[in-house]
Amino acid sequence: MNTDYEVLIVGGGPAGLAAGLYSARARRRTLLLERGIHGGQIATAGPVENYPGFPDGIEGPELAERMLQQAIKFGMEIEYAPVSGIKLEGGLKVLSTDYGEYPAPAVILAGGSDYIKLGVPGEAELTGKGxxxxxxxxxxxxxxxxxxxxxxxxxxxxxxxxxxxxxxxxxxxxxxxxxxxxxxxxxxxxxxxxxxxxxxxxxxxxxxxxxxxxxxxxxxxxxxxxxxxxxxxxxYIGHRPNTVYLKDLVELDEQGFIITDAVMGTGVAGLYAAGDIRHDSARQLATAAGDGVTAAIEAEHYLTELAARQGGLTPKALAPGR
Ligand SMILES: Cc1cc2nc3c(=O)[nH]c(=O)nc-3n(C[C@H](O)[C@H](O)[C@H](O)COP(=O)(O)OP(=O)(O)OC[C@H]3O[C@@H](n4cnc5c(N)ncnc54)[C@H](O)[C@@H]3O)c2cc1C
The missing domain is CATH 3.50.50.60 (FAD/NAD(P)-binding domain)
Structure with missing residues (x-):
């Protein structure tokens, strides 16, 4: 088990990448786990005209790449692995992937949601073209x-x-x-x-x-x-949140979206949710990024308080079995 990380982020869409930027820039050892390609929904989107700071718009994949590079610049690490489970152990949250387990005291869930598609001929081919x-x-x-x-x-x-x-x-x-x-x-x-x-x-x-x-x-x-x-x-036939592996751990609404408080808390100390995966999300790039920022700031407060309470114990010292 790799016990080096203080903050783990599930999902490399705008919420996860914004969280990663803030967390890494706060000098927390931060790893983001992404099951597919970084950028999430915008990785395949066309022009984005409503994300602040780009008066001429920006192509979705380019924005995704810029978000990733900005977070990496401050030290965020990324691994491409789907997270299939999460358990609480010895004060840590332990994420399971096909490639092993990752424990950390703070975890930000930013797995987004998938639009339910019609599944008819022409839909996939003409997405972004009408x-x-x-x-x-x-x-x-x-x-x-x-x-x-x-x-x-x-x-x-x-x-x-x-x-x-x-x-x-x-x-x-x-x-x-x-x-x-x-x-x-x-x-x-x-x-x-x-x-x-x-x-x-x-x-x-x-x-x-x-x-x-x-x-x-x-x-x-x-x-x-x-x-x-x-x-x-x-x-508009619905959204499917990526929360199947979370149902026994956090409170979900009837559609499976995570219920959080105003600062992205899930009710489990040190576990946050951000972006489209949340109940009541506006499902926009800017709101997802904003959620990610709030979650990272809250995770930072949590880690600071935890260290104070435990007399400065590092995540490594908290690892299960020690
Ligand atoms: C075609 C299209 C165009 C859009 N255009 C705009 C626009 O112009 N302006 C705007 O504001 N919004 C736009 N949106 C909406 C916007 O993209 C979303 O609101 C935003 O991407 C949500 O960000 P997120 O990080 O919460 O989730 P997502 O973008 O959904 O990212 C979640 C990420 O988590 C990963 N993931 C999920 N589960 C796991 C797991 N178990 N393990 C590891 N990784 C996991 C996914 O692979 C994904 O990469 C568009 C959406 C689409 C589909």
Missing amino acids: VSYCATCDGAFFKDQEVAVVGGGNSALDEGLFLTKFVSRLTVIHRRDQLRAEKILQERAFAHPKVRFIWDTAAEEVLGRDQVTGLRLRNLKTGLRSDLPCQGLFV
Whole structure:
């Protein structure tokens, strides 16, 4: 077991990388564990226009690389390994990976969440070319265009109403004949002149070669197929947080997102959660980074207090079996 670290971070998206920067810069021995590629959701995103400091926008992968290099510059280490478990042992949190166990007194959970995809032909190929999962991020690219939203919950209507600022027409496609969204959102959507609904219908295929040109729809009651011309598709059928291995340790909401206090505490001393993995996250780059910063600052306070309480014992001295 490598007992050298004071702060472990699970997930190398904007929350984890911001946490890593602050923690390493506070001179804490910091290791970030990432299961895939660093950058998280922005590693495959197109232009980002709403992250402060980049008036001309910045490509997602470039921003991810800059965040990583900034954290590494101050001493953060990164290893590419999926974390599959966490246990509390002898005052430490011990993370398990395929390559071994990593203990540390402070851990920041920044594993994000995955958008639930439709899983239909054309969706993956046209993501970033008309298919999006974030109106706040991409809505402005669809000025005066016809756009479809798939979903019937709060996110579908909330983000759909946001899209009406830009688009010429918005079609909401829903599998059922009524919405799950809050009544007030329903009233606003029904009253909006740009919004129309197609009920009892599923999207079967996203059409287009280099850019979305339409959607192939199937009425679930009649089985009839039709094509809807549009230049954009926003999918809001839910998020899946990466918290499967955490359910016995921290409090999760009914969808599996981690419930934290205002300073990213999970209820387990020294264990924090940051970014999209949190209940009530705004699911934006800037908020994820902000959460990561708060979590790292709190972890720093925790380590300082721990050292004072234990008379300066190092994490190594706290390791299980010693
Ligand atoms: C296509 C796209 C475009 C977007 N555009 C914008 C935009 O323009 N502006 C904006 O503000 N927001 C945008 N967003 C949203 C933004 O990217 C997210 O809010 C942000 O990335 C969340 O950061 P995070 O670090 O919390 O989580 P994530 O970015 O999801 O990162 C989590 C990381 O943790 C890793 N991980 C998960 N579980 C484990 C595990 N068990 N072990 C190890 N690693 C693990 C994942 O591989 C991932 O790299 C966009 C999202 C997408 C998908």
